Amino acid sequence: MAFEELLNEVGGLGKFQIIQMVFILPPVMIAACHILLENFTAAIPGHRCWVPILDNDTVSDNDTGIFSPDVLLRIIIPLDSNLKPEKCHRFLLPQWQLLQLNGTFPNMTDLDTEPCVDGWVYDRSSFSSTIVTEWDLVCDYQSQKPVVQSLFMAGMLVGGLIYGHLSDRFGRKLILRWCLLQLAISGTCAAFAPTFLIYCSLRFWSGCSAVVIITNNWMLIVEWTRSQSKAMVITLITCAISIGQIMLGGLAFVFRDWHTLQLVVSIPFFVFFFSSRWLVESARWLIITNKPDEGLKELKKVAHRNGIKNAEAALNMEICKHNTLFWHLYQSTALWEQYFPVPEMQTLRVTLASVGISCVAASITSYSVHCNELIPTLLRAKALGLDVMASRCGSALAPLLMTLVVYLPTLPWIIYGVCPIIASLVVPFQPETRNLPLLDTIQDVENNKKFSREANEKDFYIKVTKF
Incomplete structure (x- = not known):
């Protein structure tokens, strides 16, 4: 019996999944605030x-x-x-x-x-205090201001890589709880940092944990959701990230002092840390990593919360123990084979920019859905960590691309446009994953190549790898 069938036995989208999302979405929203926090705490006043x-x-x-x-x-x-x-x-x-x-x-x-x-x-009419006014990061010292955001992004890169590996090794929930506490402490201490150097160090550690809070929460709900509902759940999570960024603007309007704003987006993580004890570890990960006893226990817990009776007949230890044969597949490497606008035509430019950013947001959501469905459970956290690392490299390169305007004003935009076109050429070669269960092992990935892109859910249940 595939894990997807086990998940259907305990409820693929029921009361448990809804409660899990209630615990997951708020920390995701507040963690998203930290990504853009320096837009307000590091604002340069007159x-x-x-x-x-x-x-x-x-x-x-x-x-x-x-x-x-x-x-x-x-x-x-x-x-x-x-x-x-x-x-x-x-x-x-x-x-x-x-x-x-x-x-x-x-x-x-x-x-x-x-x-x-x-x-x-x-001029304190807009912000009563920022880190710029705190440490005089203007004129000859203005170049130090971008260091903070760069270190936060570097923290996201390092955190995604290291904690992604640890999440696949020790579990999604354990590493998530650690990162919730880490962000709570580092973010709160940053509000009282006595020097700019200490503040930068604390923001680096905040970046290390913020990215994991998003990705591990992401996995904890996706790996507990049935195939037909994964796209909707991932869309809700990406919407939560966007809502968090919108919410940051409102918080910055209310709290004009950077110390207060820093505390407002950091202290809630102490609450999230204590409430995370009620999150349920991914049974999919537990079973695949040769912990069938614990996986069965979590499955029974979910069945009880979803009000599913007589589920224990299907959730027997023999079904889970079949998954021990997947452990040696962990060593396989088969998976890795596979600027400032000119005044002219201002309305048109704004319209095209709005359409462009909307398409980017839609493509990120679609990419996130497909990425989670292509990567097996054994490697999902590592892969998401590498994905975050690549995105942070892109964030670091973006300002450098804008320097190309000295050679040709449209050159950065040409690069931004051509790269997605080139990337789109490889999309037709990716397997279709719509309504298919999440892959668990590299063997599943290899077997998945045999499936037709038009395979329906009924065909899948016949061909899916047995536990």
């Missing part, structure tokens, strides 16, 4: 040099005479090419002669200036 005559609280109104702040600003801060106050320099000495000019602007390059040696004054 700023200018700090100057004593304007910003020193000990200077009284009598010391500045009858001059207004705007007048004082004009003689102390030079104007940039857009006739806005310069963000990174100030006049070495007050330029009183500028007060005599009416509507004309002299050549600022002839006047002596200096960097903001005393710090900066920030």
